[in-house]
Amino acid sequence: MMNPRPRAALAAFFLFHGALAAAPSEIVVCHYNVRNYVDAKPAGPGQKYGTKAKPPAEIAALVQVIKEINPDILGVCEMGSPAQFEDFKQRLAAAGLGHTDFEYVQAADEDRHLALVSRFPIVARNSRTEVAYEVNGMVEKVKRGFLDVTVQVNSAYQLRLIGVHLKSKLPTPGGEALIRRHEAMELRKHLDKILTAAPQTNLVCYGDFNDSKDQPMFQEVSGVRGTPSYMDDLPAKDPLGDKWTHYWPVADEYARIDYLFVSPALAREVAKDKSRVYRGEGWAKASDHRAVYTSIIPLDRK
Numbered sequence: 001m002m003n004p005r006p007r008a009a010l011a012a013f014f015l016f017h018g019a020l021a022a023a024p025s026e027i028v029v030c031h032y033n034v035r036n037y038v039d040a041k042p043a044g045p046g047q048k049y050g051t052k053a054k055p056p057a058e059i060a061a062l063v064q065v066i067k068e069i070n071p072d073i074l075g076v077c078e079m080g081s082p083a084q085f086e087d088f089k090q091r092l093a094a095a096g097l098g099h100t101d102f103e104y105v106q107a108a109d110e111d112r113h114l115a116l117v118s119r120f121p122i123v124a125r126n127s128r129t130e131v132a133y134e135v136n137g138m139v140e141k142v143k144r145g146f147l148d149v150t151v152q153v154n155s156a157y158q159l160r161l162i163g164v165h166l167k168s169k170l171p172t173p174g175g176e177a178l179i180r181r182h183e184a185m186e187l188r189k190h191l192d193k194i195l196t197a198a199p200q201t202n203l204v205c206y207g208d209f210n211d212s213k214d215q216p217m218f219q220e221v222s223g224v225r226g227t228p229s230y231m232d233d234l235p236a237k238d239p240l241g242d243k244w245t246h247y248w249p250v251a252d253e254y255a256r257i258d259y260l261f262v263s264p265a266l267a268r269e270v271a272k273d274k275s276r277v278y279r280g281e282g283w284a285k286a287s288d289h290r291a292v293y294t295s296i297i298p299l300d301r302k
Contacts, residue, residue, distance in 0.1 A: 026271070027153060030071035030293035031163070031206035031258060033246075034062055035286075037088060038080030038111055051111060054080075059091065061285035067095045068280055069293055072119045073151065074099070077144065077165035077208050079115040092117060105129060105163075107145030114147040114163045114207075123158070124150035128190070133182045136174055142183045143167065146190055157202075157298050159266075162190070164207035166217065180211055184220035191221075195229035195263060202296075203263035205231055208246075208289065210257050221261060231261035234270060236292050238279035245277055246289050258292050271295040 040053040054062075066074065079085050085104050092099060099117035106113060107129040114127075127149065131142035147163035164187055167180040187205070194201055211217040213233065223230045237243045245258035262270055274295035283290050 024072075024153065025297065027073070027159065027296040027298065028069065028071045028293060029073045029075075029159075029161070029204055029206070029260070029296060030066075030069050030291055031075050031208075031260060032066070032077075032291040033165070033208045033258060033287060033289035034076045034078050034088075035288050036078055036080075036112075037062075037076075037084055038078070039084060041111065058286060061282040062287060063091050063095050064282055065278060065280060065286050065291060066092065067097065069278060069291055070097070071293060073116065073159070073161060074118075075114070075116045075147065075161060075163040075206050077114050077163070078112045079104070080111065080113070085113075085115050088115075089117060101151070103127060103147055103149045105145050105147045107131075107143060108141040109143040112144065112165070114144050114165060116147055116149060116161065116163060118149075118151050120151040120153050120159075122149045123152045124160075126150075131183075131186050131190075133186055135178060135182050138174070140174070140179065140182070142186055146187065148190070153298065159296070160194070160201055160203045162187075162203065162205045164205070164209065166208070166210050168210055177211075177215070180209075181216045181220060184209070184217040188220050188223060191223070191231060192229045199228040200265045201263055202266040202269070203231075204266065205261040206259065206292070208258050212255060212257065213259075221259075228264065230264060232264070232267045234260040234262060234272060234275040234294055236260060236275040236277050236294065238277040238290075240279065242279070243277060244290075245292055247284070248288070258289060260292055260294055266296070269296050269299050271297050 037054050041051040043050040099119055101118045101122045103116040105127045127147050129145045144165040150158050150160045166183045167176055243256045244254040246255050278291040
């Protein structure tokens with residue numbers, strides 16, 4: 001549970017930073033798998049290939065996509081080392097995007113990480129780097145952990161964001177689909193804990209879930225419809241009506257595997273007609289994923 005700042009301290013904080021008394025009319029939240037924004041790394045023992053650094057042309061295209069979306073809060077996956085994240089932040093700043101607070105999650109995966117940039121101050125950090133579960137008699141870990149932060153939009157409005165990157169579709173001895181489902185089950189436990197304690201939480205769960213909505217992963221994450229902890233899948237689509245978020249050239253396959261889920265309290269504040277999958281000209285140069293984003297219109301709950 002977060003330890004909220006006293007109301008007087010929050011008021012002084014926002015007065016000092018020149019924030020408006022009312023919540024902004026619109027908050028743009030975006031998820032983006034930035035595809036291997038990592039350091040170059042040689043192949044390790046038993047590995048066939050090493051890792052290539054993300055080419056400058058891809059990085060430039062990536063920043064252009066983000067600049068066009070202009071998100072207030074951006075969660076990313078496949079971020080590399082802290083140095084790479086610093087490079088990413090500097091490039092966004094040079095593009096004039098104005099993010100001022102940040103989160104970076106170092107979990108079991110040594111190469112690819114979850115990260116977040118925000119124009120609003122982060123007032124609670126509950127990211128989890130050690131999430132364990134048992135499968136086939138073995139203790140495993142959620143490789144990328146869970147990013148979990150709360151941002152203070154203004155003195156009266158908070159938004160909690162949980163970012164994930166579930167097991168890829170690359171084959172593993174334990175069965176990649178089974179591992180992905182177990183990771184989704186651990187995520188569901190995390191969501192239940194939050195929403196059981198505080199059903200009115202404005203909560204966004206976003207990420208690369210590496211599975212389609214007809215699979216067990218989706219049911220685990222969304223939960224039971226009509227309950228306080230149900231997470232509503234936002235129907236994001238591009239201007240042509242397409243919903244796919246990932247292109248896999250090996251199979252020539254387009255799939256929807258990136259999602260934005262919102263809690264019951266927040267669902268009524270989402271502008272669903274503004275829930276989008278990016279379809280700009282440079283999307284394929286930037287990543288094999290397309291960014292997914294939405295607009296939140298805060299309601300006066302006084």
